[in-house]
Amino acid sequence: MSYAVLLLPLLVAAAVCTVVGIRRDRRGWAALAVALGAVLALTVAFDSLMIAIDLFRYDEALLLGPRLGLAPVEDLGYAGIAVLIVVALWRLLPARSRAAAGGSDD
Structure with a gap:
């Protein structure tokens, strides 16, 4: 099994999750492009x-x-998958409020 065959299903799954997470958010796509380019x-x-x-x-x-x-x-596939998964998780998981995180309202 080649490295590309191993990466392809993971890359597709990460891309689908990312698309679901940032569907119509232009800033989200721009941020993704910058992060992906840097990584x-x-x-x-x-x-x-x-x-x-x-x-x-x-x-x-x-x-x-x-x-x-x-x-x-x-090798770029591994880095691309990592960026896509982080972006998808960032967008799809609910944000915790400051109170729930144990922060104070100073």
Whole structure:
């Protein structure tokens, strides 16, 4: 099983949850785009660094082939899933009020 086949169902599920969470909120989509861009850029930079210093290796037979820096494109899937899940949870879980969280009304 390739890394892409492993990632695809998780990526689709995370994307569906995110779409449900921020349906018509333009600011939500903009924030998602900024967060996703930042996390993906950091993923490319730091994964390339870790691969360059030989912290880990991939089975080349399980990769799609394209790379950004030294990082295979599949690595971006993991970071994308993380961002999408955090955004979906942020939007779908109810916010706790200050009183319920134990805060004071100073």
